[in-house]
Amino acid sequence: MLPILAMLASISLALPAWAQPADWVIDNAVVYTVDAAQPKARAIAVKGERILAVGNDLSRHVGPATRRIDAKGAAIIPGFIDSHGHMANFGESLEILDFRTSASAAEVARAVQKAAQSRPKGEWIRGRAWDQTRFPGGEFPNADDLSAVTPDHPVYLTRVDGHAAWVNRKALEMADVNAATKDPDGGKIIRDASGKPTGILVDRAQGLVSRRIPSAGNDALLRRLRRAAEECARLGLTTVHDAGVSAEVIAAYRSLIAKNALPVRAYAMIGGAGRLWEDWLKRGPEIGPHLTVRSIKLVADGALGSRGAAMKEPYSDEPSNRGLVLAKKEDIERVSRQAAARGFQVNTHAIGDLANRNVLDAYAAALGGRNDKRFRVEHSQIVSLDDMPSFARYSIIASMQATHATSDMRWAEKRVGPNRIPGAYAWERFRKLGVTVANGSDFPVESANPLWGFYASITRQDHDGSPANGWMPDQKMSREEALRSWTITGAYAAFEEKEKGSLQAGKLADFVMLSKDILQVPPKEILTTRVLLTSTGGRIVYQEKQ
Numbered sequence: 001m002l003p004i005l006a007m008l009a010s011i012s013l014a015l016p017a018w019a020q021p022a023d024w025v026i027d028n029a030v031v032y033t034v035d036a037a038q039p040k041a042r043a044i045a046v047k048g049e050r051i052l053a054v055g056n057d058l059s060r061h062v063g064p065a066t067r068r069i070d071a072k073g074a075a076i077i078p079g080f081i082d083s084h085g086h087m088a089n090f091g092e093s094l095e096i097l098d099f100r101t102s103a104s105a106a107e108v109a110r111a112v113q114k115a116a117q118s119r120p121k122g123e124w125i126r127g128r129a130w131d132q133t134r135f136p137g138g139e140f141p142n143a144d145d146l147s148a149v150t151p152d153h154p155v156y157l158t159r160v161d162g163h164a165a166w167v168n169r170k171a172l173e174m175a176d177v178n179a180a181t182k183d184p185d186g187g188k189i190i191r192d193a194s195g196k197p198t199g200i201l202v203d204r205a206q207g208l209v210s211r212r213i214p215s216a217g218n219d220a221l222l223r224r225l226r227r228a229a230e231e232c233a234r235l236g237l238t239t240v241h242d243a244g245v246s247a248e249v250i251a252a253y254r255s256l257i258a259k260n261a262l263p264v265r266a267y268a269m270i271g272g273a274g275r276l277w278e279d280w281l282k283r284g285p286e287i288g289p290h291l292t293v294r295s296i297k298l299v300a301d302g303a304l305g306s307r308g309a310a311m312k313e314p315y316s317d318e319p320s321n322r323g324l325v326l327a328k329k330e331d332i333e334r335v336s337r338q339a340a341a342r343g344f345q346v347n348t349h350a351i352g353d354l355a356n357r358n359v360l361d362a363y364a365a366a367l368g369g370r371n372d373k374r375f376r377v378e379h380s381q382i383v384s385l386d387d388m389p390s391f392a393r394y395s396i397i398a399s400m401q402a403t404h405a406t407s408d409m410r411w412a413e414k415r416v417g418p419n420r421i422p423g424a425y426a427w428e429r430f431r432k433l434g435v436t437v438a439n440g441s442d443f444p445v446e447s448a449n450p451l452w453g454f455y456a457s458i459t460r461q462d463h464d465g466s467p468a469n470g471w472m473p474d475q476k477m478s479r480e481e482a483l484r485s486w487t488i489t490g491a492y493a494a495f496e497e498k499e500k501g502s503l504q505a506g507k508l509a510d511f512v513m514l515s516k517d518i519l520q521v522p523p524k525e526i527l528t529t530r531v532l533l534t535s536t537g538g539r540i541v542y543q544e545k546q
């Protein structure tokens with residue numbers, strides 16, 4: 001005879017799902033499910049790592065051991081999915097100087113000088129997120145701005161978009177970059193009239209100096225990845241698509257997962273078509289609950305702010321420049337064919353209209369027509385109106401970042417002019433053509449806060465509410481669509497829509513509870529909405545302190 005407890009356990013296991021007791025039940029909530037069959041509910045029940053039930057009255061799932069949480073009317077939505085972020089860079093950004101709000105080169109130089117004072121001569125000073133469009137005059141700064149106050153420490157400061165570096169004379173010296181140095185393929189050394197480097201290195205030219213910086217090592221990588229993931233959980237993200245990882249980052253993910261120390265799920269894109277890609281092509285995709293590797297990230301051009309985005313016609317504010325093509329069409333096509341044959345997805349960064357066109361041509365050649373390979377164009381930022389229908393024709397996903405629009409709107413039209421601007425950051429135009437639009441932040445380029453991304457999607461305004469009706473207001477998303485773009489569409493963009501992205505019985509219990517109902521409150525209140533609780537797979541990975 002079975003011991004009585006085992007018998008009870010087997011009876012409970014035999015109960016149908018509608019009658020099983022939950023591990024926990026949250027009730028008295030406003031649940032936005034992103035499930036068309038039941039868009040709204042009042043309660044959610046969780047058992048193990050999955051959702052047991054969603055409904056208005058789930059008392060039938062409350063057993064003696066069930067934990068009950070009274071949401072007190074708070075909103076619950078599926079966990080945010082950021083379809084494009086950079087976890088290791090994000091973790092690093094939490095540790096180095098940040099110039100996001102700096103209003104002049106002198107202000108940056110002063111902060112660098114201060115940091116250098118406490119460090120031995122020769123040690124690298126690192127910083128990020130400077131943006132010359134915020135400086136008086138809007139021109140690139142100069143190595144001498146830094147060297148005047150920090151001559152003995154090499155300084156390496158990354159632009160806000162990560163596509164340019166501002167270095168001092170010491171760094172140029174240590175890297176042997178001088179008037180005789182040629183521009184590398186896909187890179188540009190900005191020079192003065194005499195040919196001398198000014199201290200700005202665009203796209204692949206950054207490597208001339210950055211490769212001289214000693215690497216941080218594995219412990220630092222683990223620490224940064226963990227901090228980044230914890231920060232993501234705090235912000236309500238439950239899945240991040242990590243847009244370009246190395247073998248070291250994949251190993252770091254594995255080690256955090258083994259320690260149960262990764263509070264968000266990672267959909268990692270293999271960074272570039274190098275050796276790591278060759279290895280993965282041989283072994284094939286890996287699909288797991290915490291880490292999935294089934295995609296490759298390619299980079300077709302630079303970025304708009306540093307005029308590295310590859311354009312069909314010259315920049316409107318620099319008539320001699322068309323930007324930088326960083327990947328040949330035939331190389332993208334070759335990788336696309338390899339990937340399609342082996343069950344991998346291709347996700348290519350394309351900002352300028354020429355880069356977007358090149359990627360579309362390469363994808364089209366490999367895909368042939370409509371398909372379920374879910375290839376993506378990361379950013380899809382400036383696209384010729386004529387090229388947009390190709391996204392739909394070849395089932396290509398536009399993976400866009402709403403906050404890029406609201407950061408770049410101050411100067412984007414200066415760069416591309418009035419004729420090209422209608423195809424810029426034009427997510428509604430894509431959607432009307434039947435194109436799937438996933439949302440993300442490109443953190444740490446932009447803030448990782450998905451609520452800020454949600455706000456940007458529906459307002460196309462900065463945090464002060466400017467411009468009044470939003471920039472290119474016909475491109476604003478509805479709140480419902482914005483929520484989808486940050487949840488189920490992100491899941492779809494990773495082949496995970498059956499597992500996550502909406503709140504339905506049987507799906508992973510990935511959701512967040514918010515201090516305000518972002519589907520209802522005035523837009524400005526979205527910016528101050530707090531995450532009260534984040535559940536990743538039924539584990540509360542973040543809870544606001546009472």
Ligand SMILES: [Zn+2]
Pocket residue numbers: 084085086243442
């Ligand atoms: Zn990126």
